[in-house]
Amino acid sequence: MATTETTTKIDVEEAGPDKRTVAALTEVMTVLDSIGRARDALGLFLVNSSSGSEYLVDTSQGTCECPWQQYNPRQECKHRKRVAFATGERPIPEWIGADALDDQFGMHVDGEPRRAVADGSAAQARVDDGSVTDPAEDPFAVHSEDEPRTKRAQRESIDVAFLEQPGVYEVHSASDSRYEVDVLEETCTCPDTADRCKHLRRVDIEIREGLVPRPDGKLPDA
Structure with missing residues (x-):
């Protein structure tokens, strides 16, 4: 061939x-x-x-x-x-x-x-389509200079839901694991020992983009 x-x-x-x-x-x-x-x-x-x-x-x-x-x-x-x-x-x-x-x-x-x-x-290469990296303007675009855990936070299938005040979120990962993220304390119940795991980074992205309620429980447009 x-x-x-x-x-x-x-x-x-x-x-x-x-x-x-x-x-x-x-x-x-x-x-x-x-x-x-x-x-x-x-x-x-x-x-x-x-x-x-x-x-x-x-x-x-x-x-x-x-x-x-x-x-x-x-x-x-x-x-x-x-x-x-x-x-x-x-x-x-x-x-x-x-x-x-x-x-x-x-x-x-x-x-x-x-x-x-x-x-x-x-x-x-972009993982989603195999093309040479040229990220679109979207919150989950992967850039070559991003840290490895940031790249994971951006491209993995992760569901984030507001759990309780102040600033506690539930994260459901692609592996079907569930963890609690506290954005104020900057902690996560996952076993990753890094200062800021991919779950914390993903929650930060979704809060910043208005995809989930803020730490005080208010909706993004409130």
Whole structure:
């Protein structure tokens, strides 16, 4: 297949000789770098697949717990490839079309996916449509200079609801977890040990944009 062609979900099975690369780009997987066994561990990532399997990838050692990797230790499994693409360590190749990428691409890691461009360099890619970053004027636009947790707060599926005065909100995350955020105390019940987790940042965005009541419980236009 010529590199000038674009791979879509229809012809993805014919996308070059390395089907593990295609699988790493198109299969439903979630890469996590700040939870469970990967929490506060440099180079460790958890990869959850659509089948419910979970594997630990160690990028510093070049290993993965998956059975395929155990039987093929000198090659790179699709989970290791997915981590490399999701974190921006390796640019997404030109031949993979934006509509073929998994919708979860890079949503739960601090890195930023990059897409290879025609001149051989790489540019940051929007997770939602796979295009080169050119944020629209909207509160959830991701900018290249944003901090990793701010990027997560902007692009992840997070529901925010005012809970009680003064300034307590309930946050329902994409993983179906629920946390309480106190914007006045700047605290969150999530396990993230950072000063300002993504949930706090998301609540701040929605208050600023008038999407939820202010800390005093009043509506934005009150």
